[in-house]
Amino acid sequence: xxxxxxxxxxxxxxxxxxxxxxxxxxxxxxxxxxxxxxxxxxxxxxxxxxxxxxxxxxxxxxxxxxxxxxxxxxxxxxxxxxxxxxxxxxxxxxxxxxxxxxxxxxxxxxxxxxxxxxxxxxxxxxxxxxxxxxxxxxxxxxxxxxxxxxxxxxxxxxxxxxxxxxxxxxxxxxxxxxxxxxxxxxxxxxxxxxxxxxxxxxxxxxxxxxxxxxxxxxxxxxxxxxxxxxxxxxxxxxxxxxxxxxxxxxxxxxxxxxxxxxxxxxxxxxxxxxxxxxxxxxxxxxxxxxxxxxxxxxxxxxxxxxxxxxxxxxxxxxxxxxxxxxxxxxx
Amino acid sequence: xxxxxxxxxxxxxxxxxxxxxxxxxxxxxxxxxxxxxxxxxxxxxxxxxxxxxxxxxxxxxxxxxxxxxxxxxxxxxxxxxxxxxxxxxxxxxxxxxxxxxxxxxxxxxxxxxxxxxxxxxxxxxxxxxxxxxxxxxxxxxxxxxxxxxxxxxxxxxxxxxxxxxxxxxxxxxxxxxxxxxxxxxxxxxxxxxxxxxxxxxxxxxxxxxxxxxxxxxxxxxxxxxxxxxxxxxxxxxxxxxxxxxxxxxxxxxxxxxxxxxxxxxxxxxxxxxxxxxxxxxxxxxxxxxxxxxxxxxxxxxxxxxxxxxxxxxxxxxxxx
Numbered sequence: 001x002x003x004x005x006x007x008x009x010x011x012x013x014x015x016x017x018x019x020x021x022x023x024x025x026x027x028x029x030x031x032x033x034x035x036x037x038x039x040x041x042x043x044x045x046x047x048x049x050x051x052x053x054x055x056x057x058x059x060x061x062x063x064x065x066x067x068x069x070x071x072x073x074x075x076x077x078x079x080x081x082x083x084x085x086x087x088x089x090x091x092x093x094x095x096x097x098x099x100x101x102x103x104x105x106x107x108x109x110x111x112x113x114x115x116x117x118x119x120x121x122x123x124x125x126x127x128x129x130x131x132x133x134x135x136x137x138x139x140x141x142x143x144x145x146x147x148x149x150x151x152x153x154x155x156x157x158x159x160x161x162x163x164x165x166x167x168x169x170x171x172x173x174x175x176x177x178x179x180x181x182x183x184x185x186x187x188x189x190x191x192x193x194x195x196x197x198x199x200x201x202x203x204x205x206x207x208x209x210x211x212x213x214x215x216x217x218x219x220x221x222x223x224x225x226x227x228x229x230x231x232x233x234x235x236x237x238x239x240x241x242x243x244x245x246x247x248x249x250x251x252x253x254x255x256x257x258x259x260x261x262x263x264x265x266x267x268x269x270x271x272x273x274x275x276x277x278x279x280x281x282x283x284x285x286x287x288x289x290x291x292x293x294x295x296x297x298x299x300x301x302x303x304x305x306x307x308x309x310x311x312x313x314x315x316x317x318x319x320x321x322x323x324x325x326x327x328x329x330x331x
Numbered sequence: 332x333x334x335x336x337x338x339x340x341x342x343x344x345x346x347x348x349x350x351x352x353x354x355x356x357x358x359x360x361x362x363x364x365x366x367x368x369x370x371x372x373x374x375x376x377x378x379x380x381x382x383x384x385x386x387x388x389x390x391x392x393x394x395x396x397x398x399x400x401x402x403x404x405x406x407x408x409x410x411x412x413x414x415x416x417x418x419x420x421x422x423x424x425x426x427x428x429x430x431x432x433x434x435x436x437x438x439x440x441x442x443x444x445x446x447x448x449x450x451x452x453x454x455x456x457x458x459x460x461x462x463x464x465x466x467x468x469x470x471x472x473x474x475x476x477x478x479x480x481x482x483x484x485x486x487x488x489x490x491x492x493x494x495x496x497x498x499x500x501x502x503x504x505x506x507x508x509x510x511x512x513x514x515x516x517x518x519x520x521x522x523x524x525x526x527x528x529x530x531x532x533x534x535x536x537x538x539x540x541x542x543x544x545x546x547x548x549x550x551x552x553x554x555x556x557x558x559x560x561x562x563x564x565x566x567x568x569x570x571x572x573x574x575x576x577x578x579x580x581x582x583x584x585x586x587x588x589x590x591x592x593x594x595x596x597x598x599x600x601x602x603x604x605x606x607x608x609x610x611x612x613x614x615x616x617x618x619x620x621x622x623x624x625x626x627x628x629x630x631x632x633x634x635x636x637x638x639x640x641x642x643x644x645x646x647x648x649x650x651x
Contacts, residue, residue, distance in 0.1 A: 077399055079554040079601040082624065086402075089626050090409045223398040223569050224555065240554070247554035279398040302401070304408055 051107030054331030068113020158191030268331030489522030590651025
């Protein structure tokens, strides 16, 4: 059972540090000792890096891009209620600029985020930043969100996954078609997003032709994943309080089916929530996602994670380039 | 974002104004933080302590964040030394007059710096654990460490559960008694903490020299809590829980006449404070120890005031 496997691995990682040196310490001491090891701070001098890029229409996009949830403060931290406010408090404008600068220095040339961040992105551009912006357009009325994004300089737009899922769940494919058409009139690349594979299936059946897909992909063997028997279609649209039920903890309930289905689609695939919002280490996520068909990974990265994450991405891409993958690169 | 978070964000903004006013001038003038509110107090020995106390895990970065390992590093980057000092000032300004922590060189230095810089009256309760020469786990180690902590300004000391629990499991209750005696001899209120109710039971049965208990207390009605019937240990990081038997704890504590500081009342961040604080106070806790970031202080202080004002009676009398 994935939950059990994840738990064992987690405990192993947490508690085997130091081995015999920890003998005689209590359980809590060992855990606290493991946690107190300081992470590497963001360095003042960082080696530049060039990451491979893919193309969505004429837009050249690094194969790893910054996610915007950390800037917006949407941490999806399960039932840990303080994490989103902490993320928000951490990300002052200056910290966002610092993060973008570091990302660009490490070969990340695009951020995917909400129009609510247009002010900070525009300010970053005024200061000389070049990062490209893909907008999820999810503020207020969807057409207003698209317009606002394009007017604010978005390089590409898409119908956010949650909204697209909801429209499919409600059987309102007509609204998706209308939105896609409106996006296409904006003359920037336009996509459709989804957490639920059913959403992509329905859009394909309806013969919608976005320029790219933005679909969640992550492994399901982490401790806080919903147990297999409790996973339900459109889970991400609801919150439960019961043990073992969905509670902002899982965004791709069927990775195997997702990989199989996406293998048949010929348009670029930006995979998001690849770390299951922080539960999966990039070392276990990046190569796995690229191997399984994702063309571009959207990854929420704090400034202090950018250097390590981009190094892992570079190594993952080299490994996949060497061994090949079943789904051809579509971007 | 849900309603709860929106509300917290709102209160953060409201509170930030008060804190900025309360904290900023003192940094320059070295005066105590201006009051932005008071919190009802209780007594342990001769110490008058706010019923909401500032915990330490979020500033010593023991986050207990289940499988979200990045949260520790984020806390570390957010809570810079300066931010930690601001947090102390904000807490004191909002009526939280007590800080509880394990002994640890960095945090001791920062708290002393805060006290000096702000002429602070904040009380300090410490669990002797780490000393310059390693872990202090026996009466000899305590004999060296405890006087230093008292000299450094500790107002009360307690034996941490992470020492007491394994000792009791190994049948070394006499060592626990020795540790308590060392603290007692230093002339400060003497406590003991525990995740396991067995520690409290033992101390009560043996009539050990305990002035107060620091015992975990939270319900198990949050999504990542374990199903009660699956619990086999006193506490665990995954699934995160630190009080396996809240009903039994509340029931036993009714018979305990010493003050009770409840900790992990929010199950390390999974239970909203309004729910957590009410549950703890209504079921017998005299004080609550809570890890509170600077941006949560105004709201949590207000929740404490509201909660205490609304509790007219409770099964366990106030013991502190």
